[in-house]
Amino acid sequence: MSTTSSGPVIDIRGLVKDFGSFRAVDGLDLEVQPGEVHGFLGPNGAGKSTAVRVLLGLYRRTAGSVSVLGRDPGDHPGEVTRQVSYIPGEVALWPNLTGQEVLDALAGIRGAYDENTEKRLVEEFALDTRRKIRTYSKGNRQKVLLVAAFAARTDLLVLDEPTSGLDPLMEVHFQRCVQEAAHQGRTVLLSSHILSEVEQLCAAVTIIKDGRLVESGRISDMRHLALSTVTGQARRPAELDMLRAGLRKLGLQDALSAAGAVEAHVSGGDVNEVLGLLVAADAEAVTCTPATLDDLFLRHYEVVAR
Ligand SMILES: Nc1ncnc2c1ncn2[C@@H]1O[C@H](COP(=O)(O)OP(=O)(O)OP(=O)(O)O)[C@@H](O)[C@H]1O
Numbered sequence: 001m002s003t004t005s006s007g008p009v010i011d012i013r014g015l016v017k018d019f020g021s022f023r024a025v026d027g028l029d030l031e032v033q034p035g036e037v038h039g040f041l042g043p044n045g046a047g048k049s050t051a052v053r054v055l056l057g058l059y060r061r062t063a064g065s066v067s068v069l070g071r072d073p074g075d076h077p078g079e080v081t082r083q084v085s086y087i088p089g090e091v092a093l094w095p096n097l098t099g100q101e102v103l104d105a106l107a108g109i110r111g112a113y114d115e116n117t118e119k120r121l122v123e124e125f126a127l128d129t130r131r132k133i134r135t136y137s138k139g140n141r142q143k144v145l146l147v148a149a150f151a152a153r154t155d156l157l158v159l160d161e162p163t164s165g166l167d168p169l170m171e172v173h174f175q176r177c178v179q180e181a182a183h184q185g186r187t188v189l190l191s192s193h194i195l196s197e198v199e200q201l202c203a204a205v206t207i208i209k210d211g212r213l214v215e216s217g218r219i220s221d222m223r224h225l226a227l228s229t230v231t232g233q234a235r236r237p238a239e240l241d242m243l244r245a246g247l248r249k250l251g252l253q254d255a256l257s258a259a260g261a262v263e264a265h266v267s268g269g270d271v272n273e274v275l276g277l278l279v280a281a282d283a284e285a286v287t288c289t290p291a292t293l294d295d296l297f298l299r300h301y302e303v304v305a306r
Pocket of ligand 1: 019022024042043044045046047048049050051089
């Protein structure tokens with residue numbers, strides 16, 4: 001599988017989408033590189049599904065530019081439909097067809113698919129494809145779309161909350177499918193509210209809120225920016241003075257209480273500086289807790305919510 005251009009697989013610039021007088025997407029930029037598994041995050045109503053629908057050519061944009069696999073989906077919606085495996089957030093399938101008939105229909109839309117992969121995934125996801133779709137649970141309907149998406153010979157997968165109906169075992173199968181797709185050089189845009197899933201699968205993420213970009217980049221860089229918490233307790237007055245002076249130099253004087261307790265929220269090299277100070281001052285109960293990605297994401301969600 002190969003992408004049609006060497007630039008970004010998804011390149012969205014200044015995207016605006018209005019529904020009447022309501023602006024759902026407000027000048028959004030999103031860039032996804034070839035072969036990347038890219039997380040697309042944001043609180044409810046942030047505009048993720050709307051942006052995804054525009055990039056698939058399902059919605060007409062109000063302003064901005066959109067390129068998917070080197071093409072404008074507004075001008076080439078049919079080609080984008082064929083070349084992109086899309087799993088929508090809300091699953092609606094033909095109720096009177098069997099699971100297999102739906103898989104055949106979806107394979108027909110996308111043009112090329114791998115029959116062996118489809119068979120393997122049907123088994124892995126424990127799907128009975130002889131039953132009619134209307135008898136399927138939500139999770140099983142979700143699985144039909146997952147099998148079709150991964151078995152198609154597409155370069156790009158756009159997955160909008162793809163695991164919302166899956167049980168934990170199936171979630172593991174899903175993660176394996178994404179890793180396999182990445183291994184094959186396919187590009188994945190994954191919109192999800194499950195932060196652990198994003199952390200597990202994605203090297204890069206874009207966070208949006210109110211239709212606008214909040215942060216975009218590699219998770220490893222964001223982790224570096226996240227604040228760790230360093231604590232300790234000074235035991236004697238002389239040590240307290242030493243700590244006070246050292247923390248002031250770092251601009252962290254507020255981290256020290258009158259009783260000698262230290263609680264500093266610091267990033268990068270300052271973690272070592274503060275730890276060094278506490279050790280030099282012979283403080284007790286010294287701890288260092290790195291920020292989790294959940295902390296980082298939630299901080300981003302909250303900062304812009306103010
Ligand atoms: N067809 C529509 N007509 C009017 N408003 C809409 C329409 N579709 C979405 N919206 C509004 O646009 C905003 C963004 O919705 P969208 O579904 O894109 O958010 P989301 O980030 O995908 O949210 P969630 O995580 O809850 O799925 C919301 O305020 C929503 O109510």
